[in-house]
Amino acid sequence: MTLPDGWVMVIGLEVHCELKTATKLFCGCPNMFGDEPNTNICPTCLGLPGSLPVLNENAVELAMRIGAALNCDILASTFHRKNYFYPDMPKDYQVSQYDEPINLNGRLDLPDGFRVGVTRAHIEEDTGKSTHVGGDGRIHGATHSLVDYNRSGVPLVEIVSEPDMRTADQARAYVTELRAILVATGASDGRMEEGSMRVDANISVRRSETDEFGTRCEIKNVNSIRSLGRAIEYEAARQVGLIEAGDRVIQQTRHWNEQQGRTITGRVKEDADDYRYFLEPDLVPLDPSPEWIASVRSELAVLPATRREAVAAATGADASATAVATVVDLELDQLVLGAVAAGADGRIALARASNEVAADAEGGRGLDVAAFTAVIAMESASEITATQAKTVLGELLADGGGDPEAIAAKHGFEAMDGSVLDSVVDKVIAANPNEWQRYKDGDAKVTGFFVGQVMKATGGKADGKAVTAALVARTKA
Amino acid sequence: MSESPTTAIDIAAAVRDGRVTAAEVVETHLAAIDAREAELHACNAVLADEARAAAGRGDAARAAGATLGPLAGVPVALKDNMCTRGIPTTCSSKILEGWRPPYDATVVTKLQEAGAIVIAKTNLDEFAMGSSTENSAFGPTKNPHDVTKVPGGSSGGSAVAVAAGFAPISLGSDTGGSIRQPAALCGVVGLKPTYGTVSRYGLIAFASSLDQIGPFGATIADAAATYNVIAGHDPRDSTSYAGAMATIGAAELAGDVSGMRVGIISELVGAEGIADDVKRRFTEAADALSAAGAKVEETSVPACVYGLSAYYLIAPAEASSNLARYDGVRYGLRIEADNITDMYTQTRTAGFGPEVKRRIMLGTYALSAGYYDAYYGKALKVRSLIARDFAAAYEKFDVLLSPTAPTTAFGFGAKTDNPLAMYLSDVCTIPSNLCGDPAISVPFGTGDDGLPVGVQVLAPALGEPALFRAAAALEGSAP
Ligand SMILES: [Zn+2]
Numbered sequence: 001m002t003l004p005d006g007w008v009m010v011i012g013l014e015v016h017c018e019l020k021t022a023t024k025l026f027c028g029c030p031n032m033f034g035d036e037p038n039t040n041i042c043p044t045c046l047g048l049p050g051s052l053p054v055l056n057e058n059a060v061e062l063a064m065r066i067g068a069a070l071n072c073d074i075l076a077s078t079f080h081r082k083n084y085f086y087p088d089m090p091k092d093y094q095v096s097q098y099d100e101p102i103n104l105n106g107r108l109d110l111p112d113g114f115r116v117g118v119t120r121a122h123i124e125e126d127t128g129k130s131t132h133v134g135g136d137g138r139i140h141g142a143t144h145s146l147v148d149y150n151r152s153g154v155p156l157v158e159i160v161s162e163p164d165m166r167t168a169d170q171a172r173a174y175v176t177e178l179r180a181i182l183v184a185t186g187a188s189d190g191r192m193e194e195g196s197m198r199v200d201a202n203i204s205v206r207r208s209e210t211d212e213f214g215t216r217c218e219i220k221n222v223n224s225i226r227s228l229g230r231a232i233e234y235e236a237a238r239q240v241g242l243i244e245a246g247d248r249v250i251q252q253t254r255h256w257n258e259q260q261g262r263t264i265t266g267r268v269k270e271d272a273d274d275y276r277y278f279l280e281p282d283l284v285p286l287d288p289s290p291e292w293i294a295s296v297r298s299e300l301a302v303l304p305a306t307r308r309e310a311v312a313a314a315t316g317a318d319a320s321a322t323a324v325a326t327v328v329d330l331e332l333d334q335l336v337l338g339a340v341a342a343g344a345d346g347r348i349a350l351a352r353a354s355n356e357v358a359a360d361a362e363g364g365r366g367l368d369v370a371a372f373t374a375v376i377a378m379e380s381a382s383e384i385t386a387t388q389a390k391t392v393l394g395e396l397l398a399d400g401g402g403d404p405e406a407i408a409a410k411h412g413f414e415a416m417d418g419s420v421l422d423s424v425v426d427k428v429i430a431a432n433p434n435e436w437q438r439y440k441d442g443d444a445k446v447t448g449f450f451v452g453q454v455m456k457a458t459g460g461k462a463d464g465k466a467v468t469a470a471l472v473a474r475t476k477a
Numbered sequence: 478m479s480e481s482p483t484t485a486i487d488i489a490a491a492v493r494d495g496r497v498t499a500a501e502v503v504e505t506h507l508a509a510i511d512a513r514e515a516e517l518h519a520c521n522a523v524l525a526d527e528a529r530a531a532a533g534r535g536d537a538a539r540a541a542g543a544t545l546g547p548l549a550g551v552p553v554a555l556k557d558n559m560c561t562r563g564i565p566t567t568c569s570s571k572i573l574e575g576w577r578p579p580y581d582a583t584v585v586t587k588l589q590e591a592g593a594i595v596i597a598k599t600n601l602d603e604f605a606m607g608s609s610t611e612n613s614a615f616g617p618t619k620n621p622h623d624v625t626k627v628p629g630g631s632s633g634g635s636a637v638a639v640a641a642g643f644a645p646i647s648l649g650s651d652t653g654g655s656i657r658q659p660a661a662l663c664g665v666v667g668l669k670p671t672y673g674t675v676s677r678y679g680l681i682a683f684a685s686s687l688d689q690i691g692p693f694g695a696t697i698a699d700a701a702a703t704y705n706v707i708a709g710h711d712p713r714d715s716t717s718y719a720g721a722m723a724t725i726g727a728a729e730l731a732g733d734v735s736g737m738r739v740g741i742i743s744e745l746v747g748a749e750g751i752a753d754d755v756k757r758r759f760t761e762a763a764d765a766l767s768a769a770g771a772k773v774e775e776t777s778v779p780a781c782v783y784g785l786s787a788y789y790l791i792a793p794a795e796a797s798s799n800l801a802r803y804d805g806v807r808y809g810l811r812i813e814a815d816n817i818t819d820m821y822t823q824t825r826t827a828g829f830g831p832e833v834k835r836r837i838m839l840g841t842y843a844l845s846a847g848y849y850d851a852y853y854g855k856a857l858k859v860r861s862l863i864a865r866d867f868a869a870a871y872e873k874f875d876v877l878l879s880p881t882a883p884t885t886a887f888g889f890g891a892k893t894d895n896p897l898a899m900y901l902s903d904v905c906t907i908p909s910n911l912c913g914d915p916a917i918s919v920p921f922g923t924g925d926d927g928l929p930v931g932v933q934v935l936a937p938a939l940g941e942p943a944l945f946r947a948a949a950a951l952e953g954s955a956p
Contacts, residue, residue, distance in 0.1 A: 043578075043579065043580050046807065047802050047807075048578065048579070048580075048808070049560070049566070049568075049573065049576070049578070049681040049682075049802070050558075050559070050560040050566075050578065050580075050582060050678070050679040050680055050681045050682070051678075051679075052677060052678050052713060052714050052715065053715065054712065054713060054714075054715050055715065081798050083797075083798050083801060083844070085801065085804060085821055087804075087806045087817060090802065090806075090807060091801065091802045092801035092802050092804055093798050093801060145817075147806070274845055274846045276797075276798070276841065276844035276845060276846075276849075277844075278794060278795075278798070278844055278849075278853065281684075281685035281686035281716070281795055282682075282685050282715060282716065283715050283716075284715050284716060
C-alpha cells in the first residue's frame with residue numbers, strides 16, 4: 001500500500017527498551033521477565049510510604065552506551081516526576097528524565113545511508129502490568145483488575161527520533177537497526193514480543209507541495225516490526241482519506257489492532273496532558289564524570305553498521321544486502337570474516353553463512369572456522385557441488401563439528417564429471433519433449449523440473465548450477 | 478537504686494553500669510504514660526509489650542557481657558510517620574489505617590542498635606501538615622503545661638512525650654518547623670538537623686526536599702546524644718550527605734560562646750504577630766549570649782520575609798505528588814466503587830482530612846500547566862534567594878538568632894478557622910527548611926501566661942557544632 005500521489009507521510013518513532021540490568025532502576029529487586037507475579041518487589045518498587053529511590057549505576061552505564069551508539073551528546077541530567085493516576089504505577093507518578101535527559105542530539109544511519117535524527121534517549125522507570133478481567137480487556141468495563149509489580153521500576157530508555165522518516169519501510173529499517181544496536185551494545189535484549197522493546201509511532205500526512213506538518217496521531221500497541229509497517233500504512237491512508245473527504249485529523253492516541261489490521265481510537269488529546277512535571281526531590285542530579293563517559297565510548301562494542309561494512313568488504317557484497325545484514329544480526333559475521341581471512345571464497349562463504357548456517361544460528365556461532373573454511377574451499381574448487389556442500393554443513397552443525405572431508409568421503413561426494421552430466425541432461429531432455437519445448441519457449445518455471453530430474457538421475461551428485469548451464473547451452477544449440 | 482535517672486544520658490550510663498535495668502526504666506516510663514496519656518493523647522500507640530520485650534533482650538545482652546550502646550535502655554517515642562516493621566504507622570490519617578510497614582526506617586534501626594527502646598508512636602497533624610496537632614484524624618494532643626492549649630505541631634505528640642516524661646527523648650520530623658515550634662510550646666529542646674545528615678528512609682514523605690528527622694530532648698545534651706546516634710550517611714537515601722559529619726561532644730556542650738559572632742535576624746524578630754512577651758524573652762536570651770562573651774548584633778536577611786509564601790507553594794506541590802500513592806489500590810483505606818476513578822475519588826475523599834486536601838489542591842494547582850512558572854517556579858527562585866541571603870549572613874556570623882514561635886501555646890480552635898493565621902506560626906522556622914540549614918529551639922523562660930517560650934538558634938549547613946555551642950549557652954542561662 002502506498003499513499004496517493006501528492007501526499008507525504010511523516011513518521012517519528014518513540015522506542016522504549018528495557019535495559020538488561022541485573023536489578024531494577026531504583027532498588028535491588030531482580031530485573032526478571034516471566035517470574036511468578038509480585039515476587040520481585042520491595043518497599044521502593046511498590047512505592048510504599050517512606051521508601052526512597054537509589055539510582056542503579058549499571059542502568060546509567062547502559063543508557064550511556066545507547067547514547068554513545070547513537071552518536072548522542074552524553075550530558076549531566078536530572079530526573080522529574082510525571083504525575084498521573086494509574087493502578088499499575090505504585091507511586092502514581094513515574095520517575096523519568098524530562099528537560100535535561102542524559103542523551104541528546106544523536107542520529108541513526110539506516111543501512112541504505114538514510115539518516116534519522118535522534119532527538120533524545122532518556123532514562124525512566126517502567127510501570128507494573130495490569131490484567132483487566134471482564135469487559136473487553138480494557139480498564140473501563142472490567143469487573144476487576146490484577147496488577148503484577150514485578151516490572152515496576154525496571155529500567156527503560158526511551159529513544160525519541162526526529163520526524164524524519166517518510167515511508168513505512170524506513171520506519172521498519174529504523175527499528176530493525178536500532179534493535180540490532182541495542183543488542184550489540186548489550187543494553188537490551190530487544191524482544192518486541194516480550195515487550196522488552198516497545199514502539200510507538202507518531203504519524204501525520206501532508207500534501208507534498210507544503211512543508212507544514214499535519215496533525216499527528218500516536219499509534220500504540222505495535223508488537224512486531226511487521227505490524228509497525230502495516231500500522232503506519234493503514235494510519236497514513238486513514239488520515240489521507242479523512243482529509244480528502246473534507247474532514248480533519250484529530251490529535252489522539254490510537255491502538256493498533258493486529259487481527260482487524262487497523263488502528264482504533266484511544267484517548268483523544270484535544271488538550272495537552274498535564275503531568276505536572278517537577279524535579280524529583282528524592283534524587284540528586286546525575287553528572288557522569290568525563291572519564292566515565294569516555295570509557296563508555298571507547299569500550300563500546302563494534303556496531304552493526306561497521307560490522308556490515310567489514311563483511312561487505314570481505315565478500316564483495318553490498319553493505320545493504322540482506323545476506324550481509326543476516327550474518328551480522330545472527331552474529332555469524334566473525335565466521336564469514338574468519339573463513340575469508342583463511343582464503344575461502346567470500347561470495348560462497350556469505351551465501352552459506354546467511355542460508356544454511358543461519359538456519360541453525362546457535363550452532364553456527366559455535367562452528368569451527370577452519371571446518372567452515374574447508375567446506376567453502378571444497379565447493380569453490382568444485383570438488384563437491386553446492387548441494388553437497390549444504391549436506392556437509394548440515395552434518396557439521398548437527399554434530400557440533402567434524403572433519404568436512406571425511407563427511408564428504410563418507411557420502412561418496414565428488415563433483416560430477418562434465419561428460420557424464422552432459423549425457424544425463426540429454427537423456428532427461430529426450431524423455432520430456434513437451435517440457436523441453438516449454439523451456440525453450442522461455443517458461444522459466446520448468447527449470448526446476450529439469451534440475452530435479454537430473455538430480456534424481458545422478459543421486460544428487462550433480463551441481464545445480466552446472467545443470468542450469470547445460471540446459472542454457474542446449475537452447476542455443 | 479537511690480534516685481531513678483531521668484535524662485537519656487543518665488539512664489544509659491546507669492543501665493550500662495548496672496545501677497538500673499532497662500526493664501525498670503521501661504516500667505517507670507510506662508507508668509508515666511499510664512498516668513497522663515488519657516488526658517494528653519500524645520500517643521497513637523503505646524508499645525508496652527514490644528518495649529518490655531526489647532528491655533528484656535537488652536538486659537539479657539548485658540548479663541551476657543555484651544557492650545551496650547550509647548542509648549542503652551533509653552525509651553524513645555517516635556512520631557507516627559516513621560515506619561516501624563509490623564507496627565501500624567498511620568501519619569494520624571484514616572487513609573493509612575491498618576497499614577503495617579514491612580520495614581523499619583533507618584533512624585529506627587540506628588536507635589535500636591544504640592540500645593534505645595521504642596515505647597510509643599506519637600500523634601501528629603495528619604501527614605505532618607499543621608502547627609497544632611489539631612489536624613490529627615485521631616483527635617488533638619494537649620499541652621502538658623496547660624491542657625486547654627495546643628502543644629504545637631506537627632510533631633506535637635513527640636514534644637509532649639518528652640515534656641510529660643513519657644520518654645526522655647523522641648523523634649519528630651520538621652518540614653517547616655514541625656519539631657522546633659512544638660518544642661518551644663512544650664518547653665523542650667527540638668533540633669532540625671542539616672538536610673541530609675539524618676536519613677529520610679522510612680520517613681513517610683510530606684515534602685521531600687524540606688523534610689528532616691530530628692530529636693526532642695529535655696536537655697541539650699540529650700538532643701545531642703540522640704543526634705549523634707541518628708546522623709550518618711545512608712546509602713538508601715540518595716539525598717543523604719556523604720561527607721564527614723561532626724559528632725557533638727563535651728566541647729560543644731560546655732557552651733563556650735566567647736568570641737562567637739551571633740546575628741539577630743531583624744526580619745524575624747520584627748515579623749508580623751511576634752508577641753511582646755516572646756520578644757522580651759528573646760531579648761534576654763540575646764543579652765545572655767552577649768554576657769557570656771558572644772558578639773551579638775542585629776543583622777538583615779532580607780529575602781527571609783518571603784519564606785512563608787515560598788514554603789506554602791513548594792511544600793504543597795511536593796505533597797500533592799507524595800500523597801498521590803494513597804489511592805486505595807495497594808494498602809490502607811479503600812472505598813469500593815464501580816470503577817477505578819470513583820474508587821480513587823471516594824477513597825481519597827474519605828481518607829484525607831481537610832488540611833491535607835487543602836494542600837493537595839494548592840500543590841496541584843501550583844504545578845499545573847500555565848501556573849507552574851507563576852507559582853512553583855517563582856517559589857523556587859525565592860528559595861534560592863533566601864539561601865543566598867543566609868549564606869551572606871553566615872559570612873559575618875557563626876550563628877543567627879530568632880524567636881522560635883510568635884506566641885506561647887494557643888487555645889484549641891484559636892486558629893483552625895483561619896489557615897493563614899495558623900501558617901504564620903511557622904514564620905521563623907520555615908527559612909531553615911528552605912535552605913537545608915540546621916536550627917534548634919531552646920526553652921528560655923515563660924511568657925506572661927506562664928507557658929514556655931523558645932529561642933531559635935540557626936547555623937549554616939553542617940554547622941551543628943556551633944549551633945550546639947550556642948544552644949548549650951542559652952540552656953545554661955535560661956531563667
Ligand atoms: Zn524493588
